[in-house]
């Protein structure tokens with residue numbers, strides 16, 4: 236063999252390659268398999284126009300053989316092979332890609348889809364091997380060539396013997412260290428895992444020796460058999476046209492790939508050409524994964540380039556509010572960086588992400604319209620995420636997401652969209668009414684709710700922490716404002732009624748002020764005519780409602796005293812208790828004090844708030860009983 240130096244600055248480059256380009260050593264297998272697949276592609280393309288190539292589609296294969304005694308891992312392919320000149324050019328010059336040239340030369344053939352482009356992938360094998368031997372024989376020729384290298388020191392080339400065309404690459408694995416157990420790459424299970432992870436959709440079978448034990452024919456005895464087994468599934472589901480794929484196929488693909496015991500609510504397949512060419516296969520899971528609401532949850536889609544996995548969780552492909560979507564994106568025209576671990580421009584990702592987001596939203600809206608039961612299941616699992624999406628970034632996405640959210644309605648007793656609510660509004664109603672509380676049942680029992688519902692209006696029940704924050708951020712839905720029926724002024728009383736209550740409050744302002752002083756921590760006490768049959772209720776003034784106060788004070792680091800609702804005690808002017816108070820205020824002021832405290836405590840309890848001094852309350856009640 237003739238001894239040679241690597242060309243150009245190759246030595247330095249090789250050193251850099253081996254030590255710093257890749258973050259995961261294991262990708263060497265992906266790189267070598269991709270090269271083998273490219274080599275087969277090249278011969279296959281040739282066979283389409285060259286009748287001297289007699290191989291059939293099914294004859295092609297890639298094999299991986301591990302020899303534990305020799306510590307070698309050998310990859311073979313029956314692709315195009317290399318001439319001596321090609322061998323020297325391609326493996327003697329780092330950053331020389333025969334595949335890239337091939338792609339350029341065949342640019343008119345739209346189905347040319349080889350993977351290689353940088354001319355460095357091969358050398359990644361030096362991350363795990365201290366010596367590499369390549370034997371190769373071009374298709375249709377008698378001569379075979381050998382290339383051997385121990386890394387930076389250079390390489391040797393020469394003639395050799397080889398049965399059959401194609402290339403055989405033998406890696407002599409480095410000795411194990413405390414940090415790196417290179418021998419794991421000889422392990423059958425490890426090889427299978429890596430092939431599945433990175434190269435599952437390579438178009439040609441990738442085979443390895445798999446040992447299993449089975450019954451001998453015609454006997455009860457077991458024997459150990461080692462045979463070549465195909466590891467990859469080969470057909471990327473997303474390359475098929477959607478009409479060819481059955482629901483079962485989608486489901487089992489999803490469940491196998493994402494380890495879910497339940498089938499997805501929806502599979503979405505998307506193909507796009509133009510601005511960016513890509514295929515996506517997306518799934519809406521039927522339930523939130525167990526770690527969904529923890530900080531361990533990572534969003535993201537798998538990213539493939541021509542069927543080879545590049546990134547397992549590409550975060551940039553999904554907005555946070557759709558973080559529950561699982562799936563993958565495959566694109567042949569991503570400009571990858573040299574290690575093929577990252578993209579060079581995130582501009583491409585942004586274009587894809589935009590298209591995907593639009594598709595997900597449209598599919599969800601379709602589901603909402605055509606399969607409400609399914610959509611409710613979806614919304615119960617992931618609705619809070621979408622409402623949070625409306626709230627975050629100062630409402631930047633509110634307009635985009637507003638039609639996806641739903642709330643339980645007082646009238647329907649089930650989830651309705653804002654659009655449905657608005658279309659059901661009464662003629663004289665100009666705002667969307669909502670009430671907040673811990674659970675739907677508790678909200679339904681609020682005095683204000685009973686009163687407003689009693690007048691024939693529909694009220695939305697906000698029982699998620701994020702609900703009120705989200706609609707405050709939206710400000711309006713279309714031209715309709717949101718109104719909290721417990722705190723905001725509603726337009727459901729007549730001018731006459733408004734005038735009446737105003738006069739009443741003015742006439743008794745002394746007494747109401749006296750009650751306020753007695754209670755201490757209320758902003759004001761007033762008469763109202765919007766409570767139906769109930770005696771008292773709590774309301775608030777200003778921007779912060781009681782529900783918001785509750786949520787904010789639960790947040791880490793919140794100074795409880797900082798964020799407070801301005802509490803208002805409302806007393807029903809037509810309830811007997813109102814006249815009793817008026818009487819007592821003349822006869823026995825002290826008792827008004829006790830009454831004020833009791834009424835305030837009742838109102839707090841109804842509103843789902845704590846009372847500061849339950850034993851004082853108990854004493855007060857007993858003193859009047």
Ligand code: ADP
Nearest residue numbers: 270274325332333334351352353354355356357
């Ligand atoms: P890339 O795959 O990005 O082109 P590599 O360093 O992995 O870069 O490979 C350099 C070149 O060597 C390839 O472009 C190809 O021409 C040639 N080559 C590598 N492996 C094989 C193989 N198994 N069979 C034929 N040619 C190969």
